[in-house]
Amino acid sequence: MSIIGKMQDWPLTVNKVIEHAKINYPRQRVVTRTVEGPIVETNYSEIHDRAKQVSNALKADGIQLEDRVATLAWNTARHMETWFGAMGIGSVLHTINPRLHPDQIAWIANDAEDKVLFVDLTFVPLLEAVKDKFETVKRFVIYCDAAHLPETTLENVVAYEDYIAGQSLDCTWGDFPETTACGLCYTSGTTGNPKGVLYSHRSNVLHTLMTGMTDALGISIHDRVLPVVPMFHANAWGLTFTCPAVGAEMILPGAKMDGESIYEMLDTYQVTTSAAVPTVWLMLLQHLEANDLKLPALDRVVIGGSAVPERILRTFQEKYGVEVGHAWGMTETSPLGTIGSLTPEQMKQDYEHQIASKLKQGRPPFGVEMKITDDDGNDLPRDGKTSGHLLVRGMAIVDTYYKGAGGDGGTVLDEDDWFDTGDVANIDDQGFMQITDRAKDVIKSGGEWISSIDIENFAVGHPKVANAAAIGIYHPKWDERPLLIIQLNEGETATKEDILKQLEGKIAKWWTPDDVAFVDAIPLGATGKINKLALRDMFKDYTLPTA
Numbered sequence: 001m002s003i004i005g006k007m008q009d010w011p012l013t014v015n016k017v018i019e020h021a022k023i024n025y026p027r028q029r030v031v032t033r034t035v036e037g038p039i040v041e042t043n044y045s046e047i048h049d050r051a052k053q054v055s056n057a058l059k060a061d062g063i064q065l066e067d068r069v070a071t072l073a074w075n076t077a078r079h080m081e082t083w084f085g086a087m088g089i090g091s092v093l094h095t096i097n098p099r100l101h102p103d104q105i106a107w108i109a110n111d112a113e114d115k116v117l118f119v120d121l122t123f124v125p126l127l128e129a130v131k132d133k134f135e136t137v138k139r140f141v142i143y144c145d146a147a148h149l150p151e152t153t154l155e156n157v158v159a160y161e162d163y164i165a166g167q168s169l170d171c172t173w174g175d176f177p178e179t180t181a182c183g184l185c186y187t188s189g190t191t192g193n194p195k196g197v198l199y200s201h202r203s204n205v206l207h208t209l210m211t212g213m214t215d216a217l218g219i220s221i222h223d224r225v226l227p228v229v230p231m232f233h234a235n236a237w238g239l240t241f242t243c244p245a246v247g248a249e250m251i252l253p254g255a256k257m258d259g260e261s262i263y264e265m266l267d268t269y270q271v272t273t274s275a276a277v278p279t280v281w282l283m284l285l286q287h288l289e290a291n292d293l294k295l296p297a298l299d300r301v302v303i304g305g306s307a308v309p310e311r312i313l314r315t316f317q318e319k320y321g322v323e324v325g326h327a328w329g330m331t332e333t334s335p336l337g338t339i340g341s342l343t344p345e346q347m348k349q350d351y352e353h354q355i356a357s358k359l360k361q362g363r364p365p366f367g368v369e370m371k372i373t374d375d376d377g378n379d380l381p382r383d384g385k386t387s388g389h390l391l392v393r394g395m396a397i398v399d400t401y402y403k404g405a406g407g408d409g410g411t412v413l414d415e416d417d418w419f420d421t422g423d424v425a426n427i428d429d430q431g432f433m434q435i436t437d438r439a440k441d442v443i444k445s446g447g448e449w450i451s452s453i454d455i456e457n458f459a460v461g462h463p464k465v466a467n468a469a470a471i472g473i474y475h476p477k478w479d480e481r482p483l484l485i486i487q488l489n490e491g492e493t494a495t496k497e498d499i500l501k502q503l504e505g506k507i508a509k510w511w512t513p514d515d516v517a518f519v520d521a522i523p524l525g526a527t528g529k530i531n532k533l534a535l536r537d538m539f540k541d542y543t544l545p546t547a
């Protein structure tokens with residue numbers, strides 16, 4: 001006779017998170033700076049109820065289990081309502097990153113087969129520009145009321161408030177297995193088209209429990225949390241679920257993420273914890289310093305997406321008394337992979353050693369396993385020195401991409417279920433991980449990817465260009481900005497402007513390289529591919545004109 005546990009089968013579906021919040025933290029606030037302007041307050045009870053109305057509106061539109069529902073939106077309460085409303089009925093909430101080129105947005109929406117697209121006022125013009133390219137979207141819902149509905153060339157448009165008005169609060173949620181798909185987020189790698197990471201209800205709930213642990217995001221009902229990190233970038237690091245799960249109040253920044261606007265929200269609502277990429281913190285710190293401001297309520301900031309610069313870490317800790325949690329993760333890891341909460345042994349070390357530890361990306365919470373390997377797949381020692389390919393596996397880590405690996409089928413895991421992150425790292429004997437390099441060559445600007453390959457491909461389209469390579473060069477504000485290195489055909493001459501003109505309209509404006517450098521020969525590696533390591537070395541002392 002087999003013996004199985006005699007405990008309840010309580011499917012891990014994310015609707016339970018907001019149901020728990022409604023019953024137990026009904027009056028905990030969710031504050032939003034709206035795209036229309038005013039700052040408005042709601043609470044978990046109202047978010048739950050309006051999410052039910054979203055569910056019924058979607059059902060009236062024919063949305064069923066596993067259908068994809070997209071959002072192109074900032075962090076706002078309406079966006080949260082849409083998440084829970086879509087996920088509750090088992091449709092898949094697909095967050096689209098508005099910073100992508102409009103052509104890519106249309107490509108992604110078609111690949112996902114999105115049926116309804118919720119969009120902030122900010123992004124309506126962006127959709128209008130490619131409206132004829134959408135093949136599957138049947139309905140555009142604009143986040144506003146009837147009075148703010150803009151003139152638009154989009155068809156089948158409705159104001160969000162009209163869309164949900166009059167819908168019943170009665171709707172069954174979570175009546176499906178916990179392995180049902182829940183969220184979809186595309187990540188743009190180095191090659192090929194963007195790849196969709198398809199989260200399940202189960203993985204999202206487990207990720208919520210993981211991030212809620214004290215040594216992870218460590219937030220509680222006593223916190224007021226400002227997620228600057230967008231819901232369209234790796235699920236706002238899980239905060240859209242973790243905050244309602246623990247009852248923390250949420251302060252949502254909407255479209256404004258400059259230093260002054262973030263300061264206003266932090267100060268007015270006495271925010272205790274916040275999460276963002278280094279670029280955002282740099283802007284905030286500059287604003288604080290220029291205006292001699294303080295943030296006495298702020299206890300802790302989580303910084304990730306790219307490595308934390310030492311200056312940011314020290315300024316937060318030493319000048320403002322704010323603890324920094326340095327986090328690493330990926331869209332593929334839901335995203336939390338590690339966070340730098342110090343261990344008892346590290347706490348006994350002197351301050352300078354602690355700073356050195358905090359500059360590392362940190363240790364995995366329960367639920368994430370990590371290891372490093374050499375090029376042949378052999379495990380490397382956990383000595384804090386040896387670098388290798390960083391591999392992960394765990395309860396909220398990608399198994400295979402939506403529609404297969406890169407859309408082409410096949411698995412992305414090795415035979416022991418390890419996922420290769422594409423990062424290069426070392427790990428010490430307490431699990432502390434440090435990223436030492438990026439196997440990928442994407443350029444990280446303000447926490448967002450710029451694909452070097454895309455830029456190169458368009459640049460070599462210029463008739464005078466023999467070869468092109470884009471590399472990230474340090475930039476004090478954006479962390480990295482692209483430098484385009486060009487090898488011209490023999491005997492040709494060209495200017496920076498000639499080359500940049502070639503890219504116009506083909507890539508998103510903010511992807512445009514900050515400078516163009518001409519070289520006699522672009523170094524190639526053994527297999528004929530551009531040797532980026534050699535290029536980075538050649539340009540290691542290069543200063544961008546925009547820096």
Ligand code: AMP
Nearest residue numbers: 304305306307327328329330331423435
């Ligand atoms: P994304 O999926 O867009 O969030 O990008 C994930 C990638 O960002 C990782 O594979 C790393 O290369 C990089 N990354 C994220 N967090 C950090 C960090 N704290 N330090 C260095 N690189 C990071």
